[in-house]
Amino acid sequence: xxxxxxxxxxxxxxxxxxxxxxxxxxxxxxxxxxxxxxxxxxxxxxxxxxxxxxxxxxxxxxxxxxxxxxxxxxxxxxxxxxxxxxxxxxxxxxxxxxxxxxxxxxxxxxxxxxxxxxxxxxxxxxxxxxxxxxxxxxxxxxxxxxxxxxxxxxxxxxxxxxxxxxxxxxxxxxxxxxxxxxxxxxxxxxxxxxxxxxxxxxxxxxxxxxxxxxxxxxxxxxxxxxxxxxxxxxxxxxxxxxxxxxxxxxxxxxxxxxxxxxxxxxxxxxxxxxxxxxxxxxxxxxxxxxxxxxxxxxxxxxxxxxxxxxxxxxxxxxxxxxxxxxxxxxxxxxxxxxxxxxxxxxxxxxxxxxxxxxxxxxxxxx
Amino acid sequence: xxxxxxxxxxxxxxxxxxxxxxxxxxxxxxxxxxxxxxxxxxxxxxxxxxxxxxxxxxxxxxxxxxxxxxxxxxxxxxxxxxxxxxxxxxxxxxxxxxxxxxxxxxxxxxxxxxxxxxxxxxxxxxxxxxxxxxxxxxxxxxxxxxxxxxxxxxxxxxxxxxxxxxxxxxxxxxxxxxxxxxxxxxxxxxxxxxxxxxxxxxxxxxxxxxxxxxxxxxxxxxxxxxxxxxxxxxxxxxxxxxxxxxxxxxxxxxxxxxxxxxxxxxxxxxxxxxxxxxxxxxxxxxxxxxxxxxxxxxxxxxxxxxxxxxxxxxxxxxxxxxxxxxxxxxxxxxxxxxxxxxxxxxxxxxxxxxxxxxxxxxxxxx
Numbered sequence: 001x002x003x004x005x006x007x008x009x010x011x012x013x014x015x016x017x018x019x020x021x022x023x024x025x026x027x028x029x030x031x032x033x034x035x036x037x038x039x040x041x042x043x044x045x046x047x048x049x050x051x052x053x054x055x056x057x058x059x060x061x062x063x064x065x066x067x068x069x070x071x072x073x074x075x076x077x078x079x080x081x082x083x084x085x086x087x088x089x090x091x092x093x094x095x096x097x098x099x100x101x102x103x104x105x106x107x108x109x110x111x112x113x114x115x116x117x118x119x120x121x122x123x124x125x126x127x128x129x130x131x132x133x134x135x136x137x138x139x140x141x142x143x144x145x146x147x148x149x150x151x152x153x154x155x156x157x158x159x160x161x162x163x164x165x166x167x168x169x170x171x172x173x174x175x176x177x178x179x180x181x182x183x184x185x186x187x188x189x190x191x192x193x194x195x196x197x198x199x200x201x202x203x204x205x206x207x208x209x210x211x212x213x214x215x216x217x218x219x220x221x222x223x224x225x226x227x228x229x230x231x232x233x234x235x236x237x238x239x240x241x242x243x244x245x246x247x248x249x250x251x252x253x254x255x256x257x258x259x260x261x262x263x264x265x266x267x268x269x270x271x272x273x274x275x276x277x278x279x280x281x282x283x284x285x286x287x288x289x290x291x292x293x294x295x296x297x298x299x300x301x302x303x304x305x306x307x308x309x310x311x312x313x314x315x316x317x318x319x320x321x322x323x324x325x326x327x328x329x330x331x332x333x334x335x336x337x338x339x340x341x342x343x344x345x346x347x348x349x350x351x352x353x354x355x356x357x358x359x360x361x362x363x364x365x366x
Numbered sequence: 367x368x369x370x371x372x373x374x375x376x377x378x379x380x381x382x383x384x385x386x387x388x389x390x391x392x393x394x395x396x397x398x399x400x401x402x403x404x405x406x407x408x409x410x411x412x413x414x415x416x417x418x419x420x421x422x423x424x425x426x427x428x429x430x431x432x433x434x435x436x437x438x439x440x441x442x443x444x445x446x447x448x449x450x451x452x453x454x455x456x457x458x459x460x461x462x463x464x465x466x467x468x469x470x471x472x473x474x475x476x477x478x479x480x481x482x483x484x485x486x487x488x489x490x491x492x493x494x495x496x497x498x499x500x501x502x503x504x505x506x507x508x509x510x511x512x513x514x515x516x517x518x519x520x521x522x523x524x525x526x527x528x529x530x531x532x533x534x535x536x537x538x539x540x541x542x543x544x545x546x547x548x549x550x551x552x553x554x555x556x557x558x559x560x561x562x563x564x565x566x567x568x569x570x571x572x573x574x575x576x577x578x579x580x581x582x583x584x585x586x587x588x589x590x591x592x593x594x595x596x597x598x599x600x601x602x603x604x605x606x607x608x609x610x611x612x613x614x615x616x617x618x619x620x621x622x623x624x625x626x627x628x629x630x631x632x633x634x635x636x637x638x639x640x641x642x643x644x645x646x647x648x649x650x651x652x653x654x655x656x657x658x659x660x661x662x663x664x665x666x667x668x669x670x671x672x673x674x675x676x677x678x679x680x681x682x683x684x685x686x687x688x689x690x691x692x693x694x695x696x697x698x699x700x701x702x703x704x705x706x707x708x709x710x711x712x713x714x715x716x717x718x719x720x721x722x723x724x725x726x727x728x729x730x731x732x
Binding site for chain 1: 367368369425432435436439444447448449450451452496499502503506507509511
């Protein structure tokens with residue numbers, strides 16, 4: 001693995017879309033008892049379901065700590081690879097390399113800086129050094145070169161790409177003061193252009209209300225094809241999400257993508273509000289004295305947080321009537337893929353969902 | 367990775383010879399301050415030379431602890447892969463999987479039990495749990511199936527195979543009371559037959575005098591071709607090694623291999639005795655209160671501890687007049703390979719040599 005300091009765009013590399021073919025997927029085995037209730041036991045069961053579903057179509061590599069390697073190995077299907085790797089938590093999307101590709105099909109990784117979604121300003125845990133080393137190690141395991149971009153804070157969940165020059169982010173997240181406070185919006189956009197090969201950056205105003213990542217785009221809006229997105233939506237005007245989704249819709253309808261296309265927006269209904277229970281809070285074990293969640297807190301539940309596997313859509317299910325509606329919308333958007341709903345409450349209570357715990361490796365020439 | 371409980375021989379698998387083609391090689395980044403003098407600094411420099419030499423011909427994967435990953439990555443050439451993996455020390459030969467192969471070219475690993483060369487009886491450190499987990503993780507990284515043989519204590523350095531049904535061990539090591547004391551010699555031989563596909567086991571009486579592995583075969587004798595070995599040799603009758611090498615020579619000359627061939631023995635001279643210095647001992651930092659070595663202790667220096675890479679022989683050099691003689695013998699044994707001598711004192715003082723710190727992965731069909 002070479003550590004590169006050049007710019008991917010100048011080297012001819014760009015970020016492919018998630019709906020393009022993958023050679024694999026990374027996840028991290030959950031363990032942290034202040035993120036995952038009940039010693040992470042229920043979360044691990046839910047992760048196994050997600051991993052097993054993805055493994056039907058892709059080579060999955062699961063990173064596990066030294067202490068959890070044998071448990072992960074024994075819990076996961078044999079076609080899944082388990083690799084010892086130290087992390088601070090289990091959000092593979094945000095700590096894995098963003099993989100870029102060139103016209104010849106070569107793939108390389110980008111190792112962004114990671115500061116636990118806001119560092120000492122409003123980050124979610126400290127320290128985060130293990131997480132910050134994951135991307136480089138993942139590139140090393142893949143045996144691909146790695147761009148050193150640790151001077152710029154960015155998580156994989158805060159960007160989406162259509163693979164044709166358009167990248168989508170939220171202002172709420174990328175302009176949040178805990179990430180790159182010394183850079184202007186224009187400078188941040190330039191970093192996205194230089195590293196992801198973006199010719200057009202779509203800046204949605206907002207993410208999901210209450211999302212503790214400062215509104216990652218991957219919980220509110222996702223490309224389903226070039227020029228097409230799904231947007232998390234509610235018709236309930238009293239829901240604080242209503243104005244946010246409406247602002248994003250208006251923005252998207254005012255924009256064109258890198259190829260000059262208008263953006264077709266498919267509304268993906270939100271489930272009814274999901275609140276964390278007293279029992280779930282009591283089952284969290286504080287690691288630094290502060291409670292992670294309070295009973296009655298609304299969780300950032302959204303069907304947009306699905307993973308696009310080669311042959312399927314791994315979709316969070318909440319036991320809500322909207323589960324089926326969401327599956328139906330996505331089946332129309334992805335006619336060639338099987339919709340695989342997975343009960344996701346035990347992932348959601350950790351603070352994210354299926355897209356957040358996965359990170360695809362686009363197919364590359366070797 | 368499937369964990370298998372069947373017998374490799376019954377599944378059609380056998381251990382190939384080291385001189386057959388490799389797809390790669392494992393090493394472990396040294397760190398332990400009671401094994402490696404001066405905080406392992408000099409050892410790491412020597413390891414880098416060995417790794418760089420092997421990397422000319424093979425894909426090398428180096429396992430490093432969380433704390434040493436970045437140092438290893440920065441110190442090693444880019445074509446070398448570094449993977450985070452916890453170990454107790456740096457003896458890849460003894461803790462890596464022994465890879466077996468079938469007629470179709472499929473490869474699988476064997477995960478033997480490891481107890482630090484003798485466990486609580488006469489083992490060299492405690493605990494050894496990290497080491498005991500390396501083999502399985504290495505198979506997982508290779509994405510090959512793994513035989514669970516943890517109920518039998520064996521290190522890779524205690525066996526050599528000719529790839530044609532003959533396996534060579536020492537009685538001193540395999541019958542030592544710290545390994546499998548409840549098994550008879552016949553039962554131990556049966557384990558070798560069942561797992562390595564051996565039809566004939568050569569039981570040399572002795573290893574190198576003072577070798578703290580209880581006389582691993584890989585420091586005294588190695589196959590250079592089917593029916594041919596090099597044997598560590600001294601003509602000095604006052605050297606305690608003399609009788610040992612003589613006994614091994616007599617044994618080898620009395621035996622035939624699995625194919626019925628007599629064994630051709632090439633004598634490989636020993637260097638002059640190498641003694642650990644007061645300064646080297648002072649630079650060891652005890653981890654459990656006991657000193658690892660005493661000044662004046664004779665080290666088990668031997669040229670037989672070379673590594674056979676695809677295109678070269680990575681040979682320990684001691685700054686001794688015999689360095690050149692040893693290189694000349696090996697050049698005749700391996701006419702198609704480049705002899706690459708590497709100054710090895712800083713590896714030897716850790717307790718082993720180049721063969722001990724390497725473990726080949728035979729070429730397999732994927």
